[in-house]
Amino acid sequence: MTRSAFISALLLLVGPLSAFAAEQKIRVSSFSTILTEVAQQVGGERVEVTAHVKPGVDPHDFEPKPSDMRAVAAADLVLLSAKHMEGYLARLKEATGAKGNVLEVGNALPSLKLTVQHGDHSHDGEDPHWWHSVRNIARATKLVRDELIRLSPADKAAFTTATSAYLGKLEALDKWVKTKVAELPRDKRKLVTNHDAFGYFAKEYGFTVMPIDGVSKNAQPGSKAVVEMIAAIKDAGVKAVFSEDVANPKVIQEITKETGAKFGGELLSDGLGRDGATVEEMFKHNVTTIVDALK
Ligand SMILES: [Zn+2]
Numbered sequence: 001m002t003r004s005a006f007i008s009a010l011l012l013l014v015g016p017l018s019a020f021a022a023e024q025k026i027r028v029s030s031f032s033t034i035l036t037e038v039a040q041q042v043g044g045e046r047v048e049v050t051a052h053v054k055p056g057v058d059p060h061d062f063e064p065k066p067s068d069m070r071a072v073a074a075a076d077l078v079l080l081s082a083k084h085m086e087g088y089l090a091r092l093k094e095a096t097g098a099k100g101n102v103l104e105v106g107n108a109l110p111s112l113k114l115t116v117q118h119g120d121h122s123h124d125g126e127d128p129h130w131w132h133s134v135r136n137i138a139r140a141t142k143l144v145r146d147e148l149i150r151l152s153p154a155d156k157a158a159f160t161t162a163t164s165a166y167l168g169k170l171e172a173l174d175k176w177v178k179t180k181v182a183e184l185p186r187d188k189r190k191l192v193t194n195h196d197a198f199g200y201f202a203k204e205y206g207f208t209v210m211p212i213d214g215v216s217k218n219a220q221p222g223s224k225a226v227v228e229m230i231a232a233i234k235d236a237g238v239k240a241v242f243s244e245d246v247a248n249p250k251v252i253q254e255i256t257k258e259t260g261a262k263f264g265g266e267l268l269s270d271g272l273g274r275d276g277a278t279v280e281e282m283f284k285h286n287v288t289t290i291v292d293a294l295k
Contacts, residue, residue, distance in 0.1 A: 020046075020152045029068075029075035031086055032059065033271035034131040035105060035140065037279055039079060041166040042145050046155050050075070055272040064088055069095045076151055079144065082106040083128040103147055105140050106130050112199045129269065132201035132286075134174035137279060138167055173280050180287050181205045188294050192233060192241040192261075194252050197269035201286075210238070221254040230258045240264030240293035264293030 020026055025048040030036040036051040043049070050071050053059050059081065064072070072078055072095045080086050082104030093102055106128060114127035130136045145163040149156045181189070189207040191198055202209045210232060220226070233241065233255065241256060242264045243249045256263050267289060268282050 020154070022154075026077065026148065026151055027071075027075045028077045028079060029072045030079045031062070032079060032081040032105070032131075034137060034279060035079040035081070035144065037272070038137070038141050038144050038166075039077075039148075042141060042159055042163050043148055044158065044162050046152065046158065047148070053271070055274050055277055057271075059085055059270050064091065072096060076101060077147060078102045080104050080106075081128060081130075083109075083111065083126045083130065085128040103143065105143055108143055109136050109139055112203065114196060114199060127196075127199045129197040130200050131271070131279075132198055132269075133204040134170050134177060134283065135204065136200060138170045138174075141166055141170070169280070173283055177205060177283055177287050180291050181207075184291050184294055188239070190236055190238050190294070191290065192229075192238055192255075193244060193267060193269070194242075194249070195244050195269055197244070198267075210236070221250050226251055226254060230255055233259045233261055238294075242267050242290065242293070244269040262293065265289040 026043060026046055028039045028043065028047050028049045030039055030049055030051055031053050033051065033053060033055050036049055039047055039049045052064065052068050052071070053062050069091070072092055075096070078092060078096060078101055080089070080092070080102060082089075083106035085106065086092065089102075089104075096102055109130050112127040113124050115124060131140075141163060145159050148159050152159075186206060189205075190210060191202060191207045192210040196209065198207070198209055201207065210229070238259075238261050240262050241252055241259075243252045243266050252263065255261070267286050268277075272278070272282055273285075
């Protein structure tokens with residue numbers, strides 16, 4: 001046997017174990033609506049993405065079903081928001097066994113602190129809502145690209161090209177956000193919502209999030225926290241407050257009634273809001289709603 005024939009034979013033996021055959025799709029399990037889009041954009045035809053957390057579903061309350069666990073066990077890559085978003089992480093890792101293919105995307109991104117309410121006490125935790133900064137989504141895209149290349153090196157060129165195209169779209173989106181936000185003077189960039197999800201947005205685009213300790217999804221109208229919030233909104237002269245698609249709006253109704261601030265509209269806080277919605281649509285909806293109401 002010649003040397004090159006020997007190498008060919010060796011590649012035939014090793015090939016199927018170390019790389020994906022051209023017709024075999026890379027199975028991706030995604031627990032974030034944002035990362036579902038990212039994986040589809042980067043992986044294109046080469047990936048088959050299972051969206052476990054669907055648009056409009058509250059990821060804080062999501063619990064995987066046995067069918068989710070079976071898909072995870074068969075997946076080549078599992079994508080998580082992380083920063084403690086997935087309380088069922090240990091079960092996912094158990095389902096994937098020794099594969100070590102769970103990518104906790106948020107954990108590789110910069111972190112902001114968030115005060116977490118537990119009944120009558122609070123503590124500092126990590127804010128999990130990193131996707132409200134376009135730059136963070138770009139960072140996440142590169143992480144997903146690198147992981148897909150590691151899984152299927154033969155597709156490196158395709159993944160790299162698709163990533164560049166998607167990053168170009170994100171850059172254009174980031175410019176659009178900054179231009180729209182610039183319509184609002186800095187002293188008017190105050191954001192009041194009933195679920196503290198916009199910390200990364202605020203940091204990236206120059207807003208202040210009004211402290212809403214206790215004004216969480218579980219807060220009761222008339223409670224001390226709500227009364228303090230009403231005073232703070234009057235003090236700051238905030239023109240509008242916002243609600244969120246997956247949160248209870250009762251507290252917001254009381255605040256608008258007591259302060260005279262108008263209800264600015266619903267924001268998409270915990271990911272893409274409905275089937276077919278995209279990252280671009282999420283930002284355009286949120287930023288337009290916020291800027292137009294506060295102007
Ligand atoms: Zn949230």
